[in-house]
Amino acid sequence: MTASDKTLLELTNVGKHFGGVTALADVSLHIHRGDIYGLIGPNGAGKTTLFNVVTGLYQLDSGSFQFAGQSYTRCKPHLLAQAGIARTFQNIRLFANMSALENIMVGRHLRTRTGIWGALTRNAAARAEERATVQRARELLEYVGITCAHQTLAKHLSYGEQRRLEIARALATEPKLLTLDEPAAGMNATETVALKALLQKIRASGITVLLIEHDVKLIMGLCDRVAVLDYGKKIAEGAPEEVRRDPAVIAAYLGGEAA
């Protein structure tokens, strides 16, 4: 395998400013296929900004990133979703007034084709596709472990289930890279354990995962590689154990001078 085959996502000197504030400065990192890659850092370190750049919500000011061998500098979110990057949001952004099943069916939009003509005539192809969409949505609900009635509105699901529904919706787009923005935030211990198992299952199915998390225990137990951001700069990258011992990381988290 060559290096480019092994690397799924590669950021090169990515920079992003908001007015005078530098949110990201010269961040470079690469994520290998099949890994769970953790991104940690204190509040305001630029983790979510990096996420929004990679998923097309923000346009980057400098640098570029490569995904699956394709280079991107300016790109719309829906095209990146098409390319195979799916995401969840830090503050859950489900389609609150659609049912759990419909939320996932929207995720299938990208991989289905029925247009106006198909919708109006309900021809054989459109009906088959609709059936397959419902079927796949049911499977995904089961896959992430949501057992409630499928017609329950997204906003009526429990908090942990909403988090998992977001993951299911993202998986419906058939991503190569699943990016999760603090999926364990607000979860209790039991839910976190279940989430960990789910993420391992997702990796085992061949999907690369990029994870932002505050729960260092979860990151250390789950990730193959970790990067640490502080004030928009990458201060460390490597295996969890190395990163944990890195003096710069300890300084960033505990404050004060590096030992």
Next chain:
Amino acid sequence: MKLHRSSGHLTLALALLALPFIIDALFGHGWVRIADFALLYIMLALGLNIVVGYAGLLDLGYIAFFAVGAYTYALLGSPQFGLHWPMYVVLPLGALIACGFGVLLGAPTLKLRGDYLAIVTLGFGEIIRIFLNNLNAPVNITNGPQGISAIDPLQIGGFSFGSSYEWMGMRVDDVHLHYYLFLAFTLLVIFVSRRLEDSRIGRAWVAIREDEVAASAMGINTRNIKLLAFAMGATFGGISGGLFAGFQGFVSPESFSLMESIMVLCMVVLGGMGNVGGVVLGGVLLVALPELFRNAAGPVQQMLLGKVVVDPESLRMLMFGLALILVMLWRPAGLWPSTQRRREFDADDSVLHQEQETVYDASK
């Protein structure tokens, strides 16, 4: 069960077919004409429902598309230019041109949301009306404020919907014929609305209404899907406008004022945004009730008070406003809301659920 449903459909079909004659017998000719207008407005409201109800884009200039359809018909089927193109060419052409205007309006406003979109669309509606008002110089196209008259009636081949026929000893008038024509178009629009609602496209519209950022992150091309909503809505408006021009035989810019846009929006909001049945109900009520007030306000006052105290015309608008306020107070999601919208207005129950969840977590 299936038999039960199909017999229900049959009853409804017969009722719809007999309706103009029943109305004629009970209330007189004028009310059949009102029923015709109700159908035109229902078509308009269903078109606006796609934009406002499904995709959640507030459009206050919707009547412009009605105007585009009406003037297309009027210009191509009247002595204005001496053109008398047949209806089966002019109607689709009007729909197509309206559709083009829909995209034209949609394209620059894609990034706007809520109040800002409403203001821009409102401006668009007024621009179209003012254009129609002023396009009589230096080259006279629209005949300005005088409007265009002597428009060809709606006709297919030798059959004109604008004349009366004797059929098996029964007199069928133009208002009856128009009723059936408009009914056919309305049913078509209802069919299209419902099919689209329950499809991949319809789900994408609702997803954009619910959360545009999340929708685009799920791979929905929000630009194209929003443009599609504008285009579909405008197409329905254009068809309705063409039928209006042929029915009236006369169009002038004052038929397409801001008040008309607001009226159509009221039908959608009052009846139930996003629900085809609700929108139809809203259309019927908002056409019929003002007429009812117009006719009843005078005689009722005469009977109760012995003289007419308040002018029926102003009383009509007063009652109309009152009815709107009452509905918004007691049924904020509309008279017959879509299940989704109804849930949206139950704001507290999601709070309740969240609260329960927190208590549940704490007790573990």
